[in-house]
Amino acid sequence: MANFSDWQDRMLRAVWRQGENLPEEVLVWMSELYDEFGDMPESEFCELWTARTFCMARAAFEVIGRSAEEETGKEVTGEEFCYIDYSRDPEQGPVGVVRIKSVEVSTPDRAEVAGAVAEGLQEFIMSHYRVVWPVCGRHGHGLHVGYARESAVWKCEGGDGGGHVVRAIDPAPPQAPGQSPSRGSGSGR
Numbered sequence: 001m002a003n004f005s006d007w008q009d010r011m012l013r014a015v016w017r018q019g020e021n022l023p024e025e026v027l028v029w030m031s032e033l034y035d036e037f038g039d040m041p042e043s044e045f046c047e048l049w050t051a052r053t054f055c056m057a058r059a060a061f062e063v064i065g066r067s068a069e070e071e072t073g074k075e076v077t078g079e080e081f082c083y084i085d086y087s088r089d090p091e092q093g094p095v096g097v098v099r100i101k102s103v104e105v106s107t108p109d110r111a112e113v114a115g116a117v118a119e120g121l122q123e124f125i126m127s128h129y130r131v132v133w134p135v136c137g138r139h140g141h142g143l144h145v146g147y148a149r150e151s152a153v154w155k156c157e158g159g160d161g162g163g164h165v166v167r168a169i170d171p172a173p174p175q176a177p178g179q180s181p182s183r184g185s186g187s188g189r
């Protein structure tokens with residue numbers, strides 16, 4: 001596997017993630033890519049990395065957007081809301097930036113993608129409808145994105161003991177490596 005680890009090092013350097021503690025899921029995805037395509041140029045890997053981020057952001061948007069619509073009765077898709085935006089600026093890095101409102105989705109971690117998308121949706125609902133979403137049913141406070149047990153959650157700062165977790169943001173993240181239904185949809189390849 002010496003070839004694979006060399007390749008992995010080289011690719012992670014290409015996406016500016018060298019030496020980072022990456023989620024297991026990312027490493028599994030990379031080894032699957034290597035098994036399927038073998039050595040590939042850095043530029044091609046950067047494309048795939050971006051496509052993966054984009055896919056995760058869109059999948060998270062569908063789930064979280066649906067719950068926002070159900071809870072607020074407001075539409076979160078439409079022409080006036082370009083909900084997920086992708087841009088590539090060489091100065092910002094080799095893989096481009098996926099954005100939702102002013103929130104940048106720049107992580108390969110699925111939970112953090114869900115958290116970023118949730119913040120973008122929250123910002124959209126506030127700026128577009130002047131509605132606070134989501135709200136704690138017990139305390140009436142607007143909720144904040146947090147992380148617990150490696151998943152993104154909505155947190156309330158009310159109550160004793162410095163707040164509480166209200167619920168998961170993405171209740172059923174697709175986990176099966178290589179079998180993710182979201183992968184491949186709407187990305188170039």
Ligand SMILES: [Zn+2]
Pocket residue numbers: 136137138139140141156157158159164
């Ligand atoms: Zn609360």
